[in-house]
Amino acid sequence: xxxxxQIDIIVNALHAVRQQKPLVVNITNYVVMNNTANALLAxxxxxxxxxxxxxxxxxxxFSGALVINIGTLDSLWHARMAxxxxxxxxxxxxIVLNPVGCGASTLRTEISRxxxxxxxxxxxxxxxxxxxxLAGERGQSKGVDALQSSxxxxxxxxxxxxxxxxxxxxxxxxDFVMTSExxxxxxxxxxxxxYVTGMGCTLTALTGAFAAVGEETGLAATAIMGVAGEIAAxxxxxxxxxxxxxxxxxxxxxxxxxxxxxxxx
Amino acid sequence: xxxxxQIDIIVNALHAVRQQKPLVVNITNYVVMNNTANALLAxxxxxxxxxxxxxxxxxxxFSGALVINIGTLDSLWHARMAxxxxxxxxxxxxIVLNPVGCGASTLRTEISRxxxxxxxxxxxxxxxxxxxxLAGERGQSKGVDALQSSxxxxxxxxxxxxxxxxxxxxxxxxDFVMTSExxxxxxxxxxxxxYVTGMGCTLTALTGAFAAVGEETGLAATAIMGVAGEIAAxxxxxxxxxxxxxxxxxxxxxxxxxxxxxxxx
Amino acid sequence: xxxxxQIDIIVNALHAVRQQKPLVVNITNYVVMNNTANALLAxxxxxxxxxxxxxxxxxxxFSGALVINIGTLDSLWHARMAxxxxxxxxxxxxIVLNPVGCGASTLRTEISRxxxxxxxxxxxxxxxxxxxxLAGERGQSKGVDALQSSxxxxxxxxxxxxxxxxxxxxxxxxDFVMTSExxxxxxxxxxxxxYVTGMGCTLTALTGAFAAVGEETGLAATAIMGVAGEIAAxxxxxxxxxxxxxxxxxxxxxxxxxxxxxxxx
Numbered sequence: 001x002x003x004x005x006q007i008d009i010i011v012n013a014l015h016a017v018r019q020q021k022p023l024v025v026n027i028t029n030y031v032v033m034n035n036t037a038n039a040l041l042a043x044x045x046x047x048x049x050x051x052x053x054x055x056x057x058x059x060x061x062f063s064g065a066l067v068i069n070i071g072t073l074d075s076l077w078h079a080r081m082a083x084x085x086x087x088x089x090x091x092x093x094x095i096v097l098n099p100v101g102c103g104a105s106t107l108r109t110e111i112s113r114x115x116x117x118x119x120x121x122x123x124x125x126x127x128x129x130x131x132x133x134l135a136g137e138r139g140q141s142k143g144v145d146a147l148q149s150s151x152x153x154x155x156x157x158x159x160x161x162x163x164x165x166x167x168x169x170x171x172x173x174x175d176f177v178m179t180s181e182x183x184x185x186x187x188x189x190x191x192x193x194x195y196v197t198g199m200g201c202t203l204t205a206l207t208g209a210f211a212a213v214g215e216e217t218g219l220a221a222t223a224i225m226g227v228a229g230e231i232a233a234x235x236x237x238x239x240x241x242x243x244x245x246x247x248x249x250x251x252x253x254x255x256x257x258x259x260x261x262x263x264x265x
Numbered sequence: 266x267x268x269x270x271q272i273d274i275i276v277n278a279l280h281a282v283r284q285q286k287p288l289v290v291n292i293t294n295y296v297v298m299n300n301t302a303n304a305l306l307a308x309x310x311x312x313x314x315x316x317x318x319x320x321x322x323x324x325x326x327f328s329g330a331l332v333i334n335i336g337t338l339d340s341l342w343h344a345r346m347a348x349x350x351x352x353x354x355x356x357x358x359x360i361v362l363n364p365v366g367c368g369a370s371t372l373r374t375e376i377s378r379x380x381x382x383x384x385x386x387x388x389x390x391x392x393x394x395x396x397x398x399l400a401g402e403r404g405q406s407k408g409v410d411a412l413q414s415s416x417x418x419x420x421x422x423x424x425x426x427x428x429x430x431x432x433x434x435x436x437x438x439x440d441f442v443m444t445s446e447x448x449x450x451x452x453x454x455x456x457x458x459x460y461v462t463g464m465g466c467t468l469t470a471l472t473g474a475f476a477a478v479g480e481e482t483g484l485a486a487t488a489i490m491g492v493a494g495e496i497a498a499x500x501x502x503x504x505x506x507x508x509x510x511x512x513x514x515x516x517x518x519x520x521x522x523x524x525x526x527x528x529x530x
Numbered sequence: 531x532x533x534x535x536q537i538d539i540i541v542n543a544l545h546a547v548r549q550q551k552p553l554v555v556n557i558t559n560y561v562v563m564n565n566t567a568n569a570l571l572a573x574x575x576x577x578x579x580x581x582x583x584x585x586x587x588x589x590x591x592f593s594g595a596l597v598i599n600i601g602t603l604d605s606l607w608h609a610r611m612a613x614x615x616x617x618x619x620x621x622x623x624x625i626v627l628n629p630v631g632c633g634a635s636t637l638r639t640e641i642s643r644x645x646x647x648x649x650x651x652x653x654x655x656x657x658x659x660x661x662x663x664l665a666g667e668r669g670q671s672k673g674v675d676a677l678q679s680s681x682x683x684x685x686x687x688x689x690x691x692x693x694x695x696x697x698x699x700x701x702x703x704x705d706f707v708m709t710s711e712x713x714x715x716x717x718x719x720x721x722x723x724x725y726v727t728g729m730g731c732t733l734t735a736l737t738g739a740f741a742a743v744g745e746e747t748g749l750a751a752t753a754i755m756g757v758a759g760e761i762a763a764x765x766x767x768x769x770x771x772x773x774x775x776x777x778x779x780x781x782x783x784x785x786x787x788x789x790x791x792x793x794x795x
Binding site for chain 2: 560565601631634635724766767774
Binding site: 034038048053055244246248251252 | 294295296297299300336337338339340366369370371372373459460461462463501502503504505506508509
C-alpha cells in the first residue's frame with residue numbers, strides 16, 4: 001500500500017471518530033478502566049465500560065465495536081468475555097483483543113487463544129512477548145512486560161493472522177500493523193511510555209474506536225497513539241505527567257501535526 | 266427561595282464539610298473509584314469505598330451518607346447495592362443515586378428504579394437522558410452519554426421527585442436542582458467537562474458529602490462542582506489536565522471565589 | 531544501627547530495584563490499582579496486578595514479592611488473598627500486608643489478623659489506627675483514615691512484630707520502621723499527602739518492590755516514598771497535582787537528592 005494511502009486512512013479515521021463519536025464497549029481490566037475510558041473520550045469516541053451478561057446483548061446491538069482486555073482475568077470475567085464475544089459475533093461487531101500477560105500464565109494463554117478462536121472479526125493488539133506466546137512459540141516474558149523487540153514477533157504475528165484471519169498489531173519501539181495484505185511499520189512513540197501502566201491497553205481501546213468507524217486494521221489507532229504519546233512525552237518530566245499529557249494530546253491532535261510527525265513505512 | 270439564602274446554604278455546607286470531614290460510603294463503579302475518592306478527600310470529606318455485605322451494616326452505622334453509582338453494574342453488585350440501601354434506611358442515612366446509563370439497558374433502568382423505590386431518603390443525580398429514562402419517558406441516550414439538554418428533562422425530574430419523594434439534580438450546560446419546594450438553575454461548569462470520564466460520578470459523590478452534613482438537596486455539591494470545574498477547565502489544555510486540576514480546584518476553593526463565580530437563579 | 535548503614539541500605543535498594551526490575555504481584559483494592567501499578571513502574575519495578583487462583587501459583591513462582599491490600603475487601607477477594615498467601619509461603623516470598631480500614635469493621639480486623647497469622651515472611655504497613663486495631667488495642671479510626679499520631683501506635687506495632695515475627699511500618703507525620711532489631715524514625719513527607727487517596731497503598735506497593743530485591747524491613751520504601759512525596763508536594767497546588775508529581779518524583783529521584791533530603795534517626 002502506498003504511503004499516501006496509509007496517511008489518508010489514518011486522517012479519515014480520525015475525522016470519522018470525532019464526527020460519529022462511536023460507542024465502544026470495553027470489557028477491560030480494573031487497572032486501566034479510567035484511563036482507557038478517558039482516552040476514548042479524548043479522541044472523540046463514547047466509551048461504555050460494561051460487563052454484565054444481563055445487558056451485554058443490548059449493549060452490543062447498538063455499539064460499534066467490542067474491546068476485550070484480559071489484564072485482571074479470573075473465571076467470572078472469563079465467562080463475561082466469552083458471552084460478549086458471542087454477542088459481538090451475532091451483531092457482526094469487530095472485536096479487539098488485548099492478551100495482557102499472555103505467556104505469563106497458562107490461564108492467560110489459553111483464554112487468549114479461546115477468544116481469538118471464537119471471534120469472527122478480530123484485531124489482536126499485544127506486545128512482542130504476548131504475540132509470541134499467543135502463537136505458541138517460546139517467548140520470554142517478564143510478568144506483563146515484554147523482553148523482546150517487536151521485530152522478533154513478526155513471525156508469530158504472521159502465524160496469528162493466518163490462523164485467526166485477523167489483523168495483528170505488535171507494539172514496541174517499532175510498531176507493526178499486519179494484515180493479510182501486508183505490513184506497515186510505525187516508529188513514533190517514546191521510550192518513557194512503558195513506564196506508564198496501560199499504554200498498550202489505551203492503544204487497544206483506541207483501536208476499537210477506529211474499528212467502529214470502519215478502520216479495521218489497527219493502523220489509525222497505532223499511528224495516532226504513537227504520535228500523541230510522542231508529543232505528550234516531550235512535555236513530560238516523568239510517567240505521571242505523561243499519563244495526563246497523553247489525554248491532552250489525543251484531545252488536541254490536529255491532522256496537520258499528525259501527518260507531519262508520522263514516521264511510517 | 267431567595268438567592269442570598271441559596272448562597273448561604275452553599276457556603277455553610279462547604280464550611281461544614283471541611284470542618285466535620287464526614288464519612289461517605291461509596292458503592293460505585295470501577296472506572297471512577299479513584300477519582301471520586303480523591304474528590305471527596307479534596308473537598309475535605311472522608312471517603313470509604315466499601316461494598317461487602319459483611320461490613321456494610323457497620324460502615325453505615327457510623328457514616329454520614331451512602332452513594333450508589335451503577336456505572337459497572339452486575340448481579341453481584343446489584344445485591345450489594347440492595348443490601349446497602351436497606352442498611353442506609355435502617356440507620357436513617359440519605360442515599361444519593363447515580364443511575365449511570367439508565368435507559369441504555371433494561372438492566373440499568375430496572376435496577377435504578379428499584380433502588381429509587383427502596384430508598385427512604387434520596388437524592389437522584391443524573392444527566393438528562395438518565396433522568397428521562399428513569400421516569401419512563403422516551404429519551405434518547407447514546408451509551409452512557411446524554412443527547413438531550415437538561416431543560417428537556419425537567420418534566421421527568423418533576424415526576425421523579427413526586428414519585429420517590431426525593432430531590433433531583435439534572436446535570437448539563439444548565440444544572441437543575443429540583444426539590445418539592447422548587448427549582449434552582451446553575452450555569453457554571455465548562456464544555457470540556459464531558460470529555461473527562463466520571464464528572465457526573467464526582468458530582469454525585471460530592472452530593473453525598475454535603476448530604477452527610479445536612480445539605481440534603483444537592484444544591485451545594487452542584488454549585489461547588491460547577492465552579493471548581495469551571496476554574497479547572499480554564500487552566501487546562503485538555504481532559505487530562507482537567508481531571509487533575511479539578512481536584513486542585515476543589516482543594517483550594519475559597520468561599521469568596523465560589524460566591525463571586527456562582528451563576529445561580 | 532548507624533545512620534550511615536541505614537542510608538546505605540536505602541541507596542543500595544533503590545539501585546537494586548532499578549537494575550533488577552523485580553516482579554511484584556499485587557492483590558490490591560480497586561481504588562488504587564492504577565496508581566500503585568504506576569508507582570511500581572516509576573521506581574523501576576514491574577507490577578503484576580493478578581488475583582485469580584487459576585494463575586496465582588504460577589505468578590508467585592517467578593515473582594519477587596506479594597502485596598496484599600484489603601481496601602475493597604469481600605468474601606471473593608478474601609479467598610483469593612488466602613490462597614495467594616499460601617502460595618507465597620510455598621515459594622518463600624515475602625508478603626507485605628496493608629490492613630486498610632482495620633478497625634473500621636470487624637471483617638477487616640479479622641481478615642487482617644488471619645493474613646498476618648498465615649504469612650511466613652511478613653511486613654505490615656499501616657496507619658496508626660490500623661496498627662492499633664490490628665494489635666487489638668482500643669484505637670480510634672474514622673473510616674479508613676487515622677486519628678492518632680504514629681507515636682501512639684508504637685506499642686501496638688511492637689506487639690505485632692513479636693506476635694507475627696514481622697517488620698512493621700507505621701505511617702504518619704513521623705514514620706516508624708520497626709523490626710526485632712530496633713526502630714528507625716523518618717520525618718519526610720508532607721501534610722498534603724493524606725489528601726490523595728492511596729498514598730499508604732503506594733508505600734505498601736513500593737515496600738513489596740524493595741522486599742523483592744532483599745530489603746525486607748520496609749525502610750527503603752518508607753524513605754523513598756517520604757522524600758518523593760515531599761518533593762512532589764512542594765511543586766503541587768493540590769492533591770490532583772500531587773498524585774501526578776509523585777510518580778514523576780519517583781521516576782526522577784537520584785540518590786544525591788534522596789540522601790540530602792532524608793530526615794532519619
